[in-house]
Amino acid sequence: xxxxxxxxxxxxxxxxxxxxxxxxxxxxxxxxxxxxxxxxxxxxxxxxxxxxxxxxxxxxxxxxxxxxxxxxxxxxxxxxxxxxxxxxxxxxxxxxxxxxxxxxxxxxxxxxxxxxxxxxxxxxxxxxxxxxxxxxxxxxxxxxxxxxxxxxxxxxxxxxxxxxxxxxxxxxxxxxxxxxxxxxxxxxxxxxxxxxxxxxxxxxxxxxxxxxxxxxxxxxxxxxxxxxxxxxxxxxxxxxxxxxxxxxxxxxxxxxxxxxxxxxxxxxxxxxxxxxxxxxxxxxxxx
DNA sequence: CCCCAGTCCTGCGGGC
DNA sequence: TGCCCGCAGGACTGGG
Numbered sequence: 321x322x323x324x325x326x327x328x329x330x331x332x333x334x335x336x337x338x339x340x341x342x343x344x345x346x347x348x349x350x351x352x353x354x355x356x357x358x359x360x361x362x363x364x365x366x367x368x369x370x371x372x373x374x375x376x377x378x379x380x381x382x383x384x385x386x387x388x389x390x391x392x393x394x395x396x397x398x399x400x401x402x403x404x405x406x407x408x409x410x411x412x413x414x415x416x417x418x419x420x421x422x423x424x425x426x427x428x429x430x431x432x433x434x435x436x437x438x439x440x441x442x443x444x445x446x447x448x449x450x451x452x453x454x455x456x457x458x459x460x461x462x463x464x465x466x467x468x469x470x471x472x473x474x475x476x477x478x479x480x481x482x483x484x485x486x487x488x489x490x491x492x493x494x495x496x497x498x499x500x501x502x503x504x505x506x507x508x509x510x511x512x513x514x515x516x517x518x519x520x521x522x523x524x525x526x527x528x529x530x531x532x533x534x535x536x537x538x539x540x541x542x543x544x545x546x547x548x549x550x551x552x553x554x555x556x557x558x559x560x561x562x563x564x565x566x567x568x569x570x571x572x573x574x575x576x577x578x579x580x581x582x583x584x585x586x587x588x589x590x591x592x593x594x595x596x597x598x599x600x601x602x603x604x605x606x607x
Numbered sequence: 608c609c610c611c612a613g614t615c616c617t618g619c620g621g622g623c
Numbered sequence: 624t625g626c627c628c629g630c631a632g633g634a635c636t637g638g639g
Contacts, residue, residue, distance in 0.1 A: 321632065353616075381633075398633045399616080413617090434616045436633070477610075486634080494632060544618080544631085584611075586632060 322397040324491030325534035330403045331378045333550025340423035348414035356438035380490035401437030404429045406551040460491035469520040472512040480508035500526045507595045563589040
């Protein structure tokens with residue numbers, strides 16, 4: 321499930337399109353229900369074709385093509401979307417092609433098995449409305465310890481649920497929230513307003529550590545095999561998960577068995593010894 | 608404002 | 624063996 325590290329890996333994988341000119345945009349022949357493409361394809365083509373791609377950015381869990389003239393094409397992969405410059409995992413769930421001339425990369429493809437994602441073209445004003453600071457918090461890799469604490473510390477929400485709120489901090493999803501709290505040694509059900517200054521610093525440090533480590537391994541490809549980088553290669557970070565999807569296995573730091581609980585209808589994994597419900601838990605040195 | 612539950616979508620695995 | 628149902632969770636919406 322693409323979260324910040326996977327989306328950042330996708331972004332880096334398509335950097336070769338920078339400087340290219342969009343030559344065509346076309347829907348792939350896919351029998352599945354159509355994904356959200358905005359605006360309608362004829363308008364999309366009219367506004368995109370002939371534009372130069374000036375940069376490839378990431379905003380939270382989205383990949384952005386910055387076009388000359390100021391418009392942006394936003395790929396939002398959600399659960400199963402992939403932004404590819406190589407052949408897709410299967411022809412079946414290909415959704416859209418953007419053909420590019422003038423670079424080594426001839427085509428960017430958007431593939432999405434479940435089709436919950438989207439490809440949208442926004443003028444600067446629309447982009448600001450959707451991804452401005454009122455709807456999207458600072459990037460998880462840029463947020464300072466002080467900002468992080470300020471954004472959460474008055475909330476009674478459980479810390480794991482709060483970390484998934486993109487308006488507070490952008491980029492963390494269900495998988496990395498569990499990993500981050502294990503590294504920080506904090507119980508996922510602890511209320512934000514009961515965390516100490518020191519614990520906010522631990523969380524901040526753990527966010528950076530886990531996300532950077534995951535990026536260096538090109539993200540996590542889970543057992544369903546869906547996530548791929550832009551070259552359709554699996555990531556490697558799943559082999560470094562401490563707790564995620566390891567219910568009943570041993571904690572990497574102690575002898576305890578990892579537990580699975582459900583918070584906000586999503587799975588959470590944690591170690592009941594390293595992440596105690598009361599008190600701060602034992603601080604562990606990150607790998 | 609704050610927070611939660613329901614919704615979308617497809618493939619897969621458990622249960623019978 | 625085959626069918627059905629529940630589950631996976633990103634972002635959004637509506638309601639309390």
